[in-house]
Amino acid sequence: MNREQLAVYFIMGSGNTAGRDPLAVLGSALRGGVTCFQLREKGPGALKGEPLADFAAGCRDLCRQYGVPFIVNDDLELAVATGADGLHIGQEDGNAAEIRRRIGNRMILGVSAHDVNEAAAARSAGADYLGMGPVYGTRSKPDARAASGTELITSAKSAYPDLPIVGIGGIREDNAAPVIEAGASGVSVISAIAHAGDPERAARELRQAVREALEPGKVSK
């Protein structure tokens, strides 16, 4: 995976779209220019079994149409069964080095990290990128830790400059720039796109905000 693919990293499960068809929301997000997608099927009413496999296949097919990596959260079997491009795991989802051995080097491995020690461990386990947060307050993860601001991105970036980081937690178009300025390659969002009245437009605006922050002065409005 290249760093540019982390710029606007959309995360969604079937329960995140405020009653709208999740595949329609994903299609809009892709049209708007998200650069990566993670299927994160969690919480009450989460799909399981065949409905989950069908939904995952639908997400994968849409991502393929747009040439966007399709990543599965925390479900190695589903990731392998759907031919996902990658797997993302949290600190509680198993041993990252062991998972890397099981998926091999061709699959992307993302790991959530909340401090520099977790970043170091994820790096030596073979993570391709880190998700670090919550940067701002979030309502999308009931068990999220307290918001940390951009500090933890700054410190992980200075310790491991080559390891790509995406910030997560409460990020929107109007607060994305500090996350990039702290050293992140991109931003991960659920609600900024999945809850937006117009997900395509929200994705486009977020992409523009990230581009401007990555290359100040180079992007025409």
Ligand code: 3NM
């Ligand atoms: N992980 P929103 S915060 C899935 O801090 C997730 O590890 C987090 O959703 C972490 O963009 C979070 O709606 C939720 O705030 C992000």
